[in-house]
Structure formats: C-alpha cells, structure tokens
Amino acid sequence: MVQFVKIMRMKKHVNISCPMDCCDLCRFIVTVEKGRITKFEGDPHHPVTKGFTCKKGKDLVQRMVHPDRIRHPLMKKNGRFVKATYEEVFQIIADKLVSIQQEFGTKAILNYTSDGYGGIKNRIQSIFFNCFGGVTQPQGSLCWGAGIAAQQYDFGSSKGHFPDDVLNADTILVWGRNPKYTSIHLYTLLKQAQKKGSRIIVIDPVKTATAKAFDDYVRIRPSTDGVLALAMANTIIENNLHDKKFVEKYVLGFDRFKAYASGFTLKRAEQITQISAKTIKAMAFQYARSKTASIYIGFGMQRYHNGGNNIRCIDALAAVTGNIGKKGCGVNYAAKSISPYLSDLDRKSEVYAKNRRLFTVGKLGDFLETVQGPSVKAIFVAYGNPLTQSPDLKKTVKNFSRVEFKVVFDHFMTDTAKQADIVLPAAFVFEQEDLFATSMYSPVLNDSQKAVDPPEGLIPEFEFYLELAEKIGLKNLGFKDSQDYLRKAVQPLLEKLGKNFIQLPGAYLRIKTDEIAWKNKVFETPSGKIELYSEKALQDGLSPLPAFMEPSKGNNQFPLRVLTCHTMNSMHSQGFAFTDEVPKVYLNRKTAEKFAVEKESYVFVKGEKAKLKARVCIDDAICDNTAFIYQGWWHKSGAVNLLTNSKISDMGKQAAYYDSFCTIEKIS
C-alpha cells in the first residue's frame, strides 16, 4: 500500500506521439502526477516538430477526459444503446463470426479501418481478419491514392525530402497545399525560407491562409493543374531552359513528352487554367532559372477524375528541369521512408487471407447495395468514421445501416458508431505504448509510451483482438502480446539502421540516406529512370504520357463545384464532435450575387442526391462557381459528403470528391 501511494505521487515525464492523421507527426512530453496528466508540451528535441504543436494536439488530453467519451461496451437493444460487459460482447461477436463463416463464408464480413489513430497497432483488426481467412476490405483511397499511383508511374515510388531541406530551395511552389492549416511545421519553414530570400509562389483555386501569408499567389481554375504544368514545361523546353544532361541520363520518354507538351501553348493554357499567359511564362522562367527549386503538392488536386494525371504533369515539369535528386529540389507529395519497413506483420498475415474480396473505398455505399455472392452480413469498423467521411453519404448510410451486424470502435458516439449494434471503447494514445510513422511528410519514427491507465475495465483494441482470437481458437496471428508485436513490427527498420529494440524508447529514428529523395538517381521504375512515358501506365489502360483530361463541369441545375478542404482545428471529423452548429458555406461575392444570397443568411446547399442547411459566408478567397465547405461536419450539423458523389479518379482508385456539383437554394 505504501509503495502504491509512493508511485501515485511520483511525477514522471512520458514521450507521446501525436496519433492523428497529420503530415507532421509531433511528439509531446506529458507530465503525469497521481495517475493524471498535468502538463502537456511539445518535445523540443524532435528533429522535425521541434517542440511546438497545433491546437489539435493540445486538445487531445481534454478529449481523453471528456464526459462524453465512451468508456465501456455498448449494445443496441430495441434501438437504444445499453451498457454491456466484455464477456457478453466477446460471446456475441465470436458466435457471429463463426456462424457467418459457416453459413456464408468469411467474405460476408467487411473489415473497415482507416487512419483515425496512426499507431502501428492499428493494423490489428486487419491482421485478425486476414488470419481468420480473409474478408471483404477496402482498396484505393479516400485521401491521396491518385497522387501516389502517379508518382509510382513516374518515379517508382513517392518520396519526400527531409523537411529542413526546403530551406535550400531558391524557388518553392506550394501547389494546392495549405500548410498553415494542415502542416504547421512546413509553414514555419516556408516563412524561414521567405526570410532568407527564397521566392515562394502559392498556386491554389482558393486564396487560402497560406496563400495570404506570401506575396505571390496564383489562382488556378480547379482541376487544371496538369495543364499549368504542361504549359510551364513547354515554355521551358521551347526556350531551351530544360536540363539536357539530366534528361538524357535519367529521363525516359522526353521526346514524346516534348511533342505532347508542345500542344500546351501559353494561350491555350490561359484559356483552360484562367491564369494569364504572362504569369505562366514568368513562373516557368522563375522555376527553370532557379538553381534549386522545389514543389510541395497538396492532396486536393488529385481529388478529381483527372487527379493522377495532374500530379504526373507536375512530376514531368520537375524532371525536365532536373529538379530531382538534389538538395532544395523535389516534388514533395508523400514521404514513404519509414513506413515500408513497418508492414511485415500485415504482409505475413496475408498468406492466410485466401478468401479476401476487395471493394473501392470511395464506393462503399454502391458496393453494399449491389454486392452478391455473398452479400455483407457484418461490418467491423475501427479507426475511422466512414459515415461522415465517405462520399455519397445518403446511399452509404442507407446501405450500411441495413447490414445486420455492425461493430464499431471509437472514443465518441460518431455517426458511424450510432449505426452499430455493438460499440466498443477505444483507447487513447496516452493509455498504451505504440510506434508511429507517417508517409506524408515527417520521416521520423515516434516511439510513444503509456502515460496513464485507460478507464477502469477498458480493453484497448489491440488486446481486444488478441482475446477474441483466443476465444475463437485463432492461433496464427504471429505475436503473443503488444511488446512482441511492436518488437517484430519494427525489426526490419531496426535492422536497416543497425539498432536494437532496447534503444528505441526516446529515440528519433530516421533513414538519413533517404533525406534527399532519389539522391542516387536510381528510380524504382521498370527502366530505372524517371518515366515520362510509362509502359506500365499503358498496360493499366492509361495514357503512357502525363495527359490533359478536360475538367468536369456543372450544369444548369447544379452549377457550383463543391470543394471540401481541411479546416485548421479538426483532423477530418474528429474536431466536430462537440458542435452542432450549422456548417458555413463560403461563396465569393460574384456567386453570392448570382444566387441573391446575403452574408449570414441561411440557405440549402443542394447536391444531386441530398441537401444540407448552411450559413453563408461571403469571401473573395473562394474561386468562381464554387461552394466551399470545410470537411468533417457531423450529421447533426450537416455532413458535407451528402453533397459529394462516388466518382473515382483516373488512377489509384481515389475518391474524386471535388467532381461534385451543387446549387444554392434560399430559405425564405
């Protein structure tokens, strides 16, 4: 007892990783006293995030102790949730799994996981279902798949430079990216680069907070980024400013690309992109004549039917100017440095997934409506909120709710959890040890320790699946407990770095040889070069060259494009848990006048299948013919994905959210 009291009084400092689906992957140091977190700070020694964090990170402790947090299992009875015991839910779930397996086969189970929590333990649900024989699961991407696929065709993979390298760039194109809201550490570095004289040009359909913070802003018509890149490349080649030596040695398909790009004159590009020919020419010269020039691409421009090609065109612009593989250069879209070394256990579990069936994640509603042989009888959701974040929500909610058995893990009663039969509480990052890596920007592995105990009796997701495996006699997971899992998962990375597991706590692991992407000029494409002409793309039924595809357009009934970008203070839908305000729809003055709506008035924003109520904000930061609503609002407010449709991009099976159109109806 004396010992227990001593421990409770002890003050300790614990390393915690930010668990959110964010580019930056901060690490925090929390102070724990008497079993409670009493102080939260950024880790000043972290090589990327250097001690400062955003509000989303700071809010995590409040979220953990929030009175609305789900702290025990819930089961739906007569349409209402009632408290259940783990014993009951284990029994029900185990019985259900076995009966579905016997009657319909394991394909009748759908496993849905996402990135709402970024620790590598979040693979547990997928590993469990692989070992169970393989089930139905998503492929493609809601987030960034078209861009990843594009860079695979061009470079063989998607790599980024170490964040600080942006300071070596004389010119920086921030293209469709709003780091002031989504990657504050990149934003801070851009500000430093500006101070030391780098020229920063922000290209975006919307004059974002980032665009407002720099002198050079270029507004581009949505979905025409590829044309801008082609016209810049053509101007550069016509003016003999391309890097001939680099092209000869490291680029495949230059002549064909040159011939194709020659069709994108400044005049034609001006008509398509709505950027003046003079500006395009000046940008092309600036980019080509800079000793070092880097590009930072956001995820928005690939959320169109031509999204992959938009990115391929930008890659080509960098390739013809030789801005690849050197300090202060690159096309920074993703940074797949650490994460490939952490996926061994998933890959190993796939050998058991003989009955796996895949569906395109952006078409969840369509899939559930039409699938046969067998139809879906049970859905398990963890680390995601598909009934807010999926496109075409009306159809998705309708078909999801019809599935006879649904289990959802979450911290709060989300729109997805509300539809479940069983809701299981999820652990917070402070309540378990884990390892975190992102493929988006930060190339540093964050070790994260347990700071406090979860609420009494709560079984974290990882331990839940270990116990469930035990109950149904599944013996092939490949690890026995959390420590064993983490040790095995990180082993390939430790081997690569010549380290061992005991050196992990507190370490900042990174692969230093990757810090200038493609420094060795060896590309993981079939030819080993940058492939402007890609046979692989051709085999996949795509244009082998980066190609222009006409942007989609609205019609008389639905003339406004819907843009739904990230807000500053919420990671997807997580930050909207405690608001039931009506969403704001941002229109520029011209659009507001066209629909005769005034600021602060309430309107319906009507999409092809549903409408939602919104409050008008008049803001000339928004481009013409566009209704802009931040993503993440829950159904109680008005979920923006009621307005989006389930179109898919040209590559990567990416949800083409931004090819959705709407109109504005006044509420009288």
Ligand code: SF4
């Ligand atoms: S959301 Fe991003 S910037 Fe904010 S604390 Fe987490 S990792 Fe850092």
